[in-house]
Amino acid sequence: MLRINTPLREEDARKLKMGDKVLITGTIFTGRDAAHKRIFEALQRGEELPVNLRGEIIYYVGPCPAKPGEVIGSAGPTTSGRMDPYTPATLKYGLKGMIGKGLRDQGVVEAMKKYGAVYFVAVGGAGALLAERIKKAEVVAYPDLGTEAIHRLEVEDFPVIVAIDAEGNDLYAEGRKKYQKVG
Amino acid sequence: MILKEIHVSQISQAIEELSIRSNYDLPEDVVASIAEAARKEESDLGREIFQLLQENASLARTKRTAICQDTGVAVVFLEVGQEVRIVGGSLTEAVNEGIRRGYAHGYLRKSVVGDPLLRKNTGDNTPAVLHTEIVPGDDLRIILAPKGAGSENMSALKMLTPAVGAEGVKKFIIDTVDKAGGNPCPPIIVGVGIGGTMEQAALIAKKALLRPVGQRSPLEHVARLEEETLEAINKLGIGPQGLGGSVTALAVHIETYTTHIACLPVAVNIQCHVARHAEKRL
Ligand code: SF4
Numbered sequence: 001m002l003r004i005n006t007p008l009r010e011e012d013a014r015k016l017k018m019g020d021k022v023l024i025t026g027t028i029f030t031g032r033d034a035a036h037k038r039i040f041e042a043l044q045r046g047e048e049l050p051v052n053l054r055g056e057i058i059y060y061v062g063p064c065p066a067k068p069g070e071v072i073g074s075a076g077p078t079t080s081g082r083m084d085p086y087t088p089a090t091l092k093y094g095l096k097g098m099i100g101k102g103l104r105d106q107g108v109v110e111a112m113k114k115y116g117a118v119y120f121v122a123v124g125g126a127g128a129l130l131a132e133r134i135k136k137a138e139v140v141a142y143p144d145l146g147t148e149a150i151h152r153l154e155v156e157d158f159p160v161i162v163a164i165d166a167e168g169n170d171l172y173a174e175g176r177k178k179y180q181k182v183g
Numbered sequence: 184m185i186l187k188e189i190h191v192s193q194i195s196q197a198i199e200e201l202s203i204r205s206n207y208d209l210p211e212d213v214v215a216s217i218a219e220a221a222r223k224e225e226s227d228l229g230r231e232i233f234q235l236l237q238e239n240a241s242l243a244r245t246k247r248t249a250i251c252q253d254t255g256v257a258v259v260f261l262e263v264g265q266e267v268r269i270v271g272g273s274l275t276e277a278v279n280e281g282i283r284r285g286y287a288h289g290y291l292r293k294s295v296v297g298d299p300l301l302r303k304n305t306g307d308n309t310p311a312v313l314h315t316e317i318v319p320g321d322d323l324r325i326i327l328a329p330k331g332a333g334s335e336n337m338s339a340l341k342m343l344t345p346a347v348g349a350e351g352v353k354k355f356i357i358d359t360v361d362k363a364g365g366n367p368c369p370p371i372i373v374g375v376g377i378g379g380t381m382e383q384a385a386l387i388a389k390k391a392l393l394r395p396v397g398q399r400s401p402l403e404h405v406a407r408l409e410e411e412t413l414e415a416i417n418k419l420g421i422g423p424q425g426l427g428g429s430v431t432a433l434a435v436h437i438e439t440y441t442t443h444i445a446c447l448p449v450a451v452n453i454q455c456h457v458a459r460h461a462e463k464r465l
Binding site for chain 1: 238368456
C-alpha cells in the first residue's frame, strides 16, 4: 500500500504503476459530465479555469447531499468513459490524476503517457464507505450545477487502485487476461 | 361490488418510505448472493473488492445512508387490483410527490434531467418512470427500483432473426456483457427479456431484475439457457469492478413472452451489484 499527498508532480505521477494500491491524502476536486463540458469549453476559448487544477487530481463523482452534521453523503465514482472526449484537453492543461471507474479510450491513454498522468479507480458502488474518508467538502465552482458542481474535498487515506499508469499499462485489460477462460 | 378505496396520500406516503428504504437497505437475497460469490472469487483483489462491497452495504444499512451515490431514476411498478378505487387526486402526481419527499428527506441525489436534449436537472428527482398494470383483486402493490446510470447505459436491445435461436440469443447477451466490461460496476445481474415486441422485451428484461437473485426460470429450457449464459459470462474474466476475476455476474434472469412468427426481440438490462428494490402492499 502506497501513500501519496496532493498535488502531484509529473515525476510522482510517473512513479505510480498499474495495480498499485494507493491511499490519497490532501485536496482533490470533483467534476463530472456537466463540469467537464464547461472546463473543456473554457480551455478551448483560452480562458483560465475558475479553479486551478494544474497538478491536481479530479474525482468523477456526484455525491449525495450531506445529512445535517455530516460532511457529505454517499460519494463513490461514476463511469469515467463519459469524460473521455474532454480529458486530453484537461491533461494538456496540467491535470495529473483522475479517479473514476471503468474503461478509458485510446485518446485518454495517449494523453496520459504524453503529459504524465495517472488514472485511479475507486470501488464503484461503495459510496457510503468512501464518504467516510472525506473530511471536508466545499463547492468552489459552478454552484448552479448542484451535485455536478466542482467541490473541493479534503480526503484522508482515500483508497484507490492505479488502473492505468503513465506508461499506458491497463489493469482492466491485464486483469481480464489473467482470469479469462476459453471454451 | 364494493370497491376498496385508497387515498392518494397513502400512495405518496408509501413511495416516500420505499425511496428511502430501497436506497439504504440492500435486499437480503442480494447480500446473500454477494457473500456466496465472494467465496467463489479466485482473484485476491476481487475478494478484497467483495469484502468492501459487503462492508459498504452494511454501513449504509446501519448508518441510514445511501448504498451508492447514484440513487438513480425511480422506476415504479404499480399493480393495481381491479377492485381498487383511487381517490383524492391524481395517481401519477401522488407517485411523484412520494419521490419528491423521499429523495429530499432521505438525502438522496437528484439525478433526473427534464428534457433529454436540454439536460436541466429537475431538482427533485421527479418524474418517476411509472409502469402501471391492472390485476385481479383489491390490493395495490408498489415496487420501487432505483436504477443507476452506470449499468443502465450498458444495456442493449436487438431484434434478432428467429433462425439464430437460443445460441444467437446467448451470444448477444454475452457480447453485451463483454462490451460493458468494468463500466456497470460488476458483479452484475443480467436481466433478459426474450420475445414480445420491442418495448415488451425491454419491460420484461427490467422485471427480470426484480426476481430474487439466482432464482431459476420455471421453464426448463429457459433455466438451462440462464445457467449456460451465466457460466459463459463468468469465463470472460471481467471480474469484480472489471479488474479481473472469476465472478462477473451473480445471476442471469430470463423472462420470455409470446412473439410474432417473424420476430425474436432480445433486451439485456444490466444491473450493478447495488440491486435495489423495495415493495409494499396497500
Ligand atoms: S452502476 Fe450501480 S453501483 Fe455503480 S455507480 Fe451506478 S448505481 Fe452505483
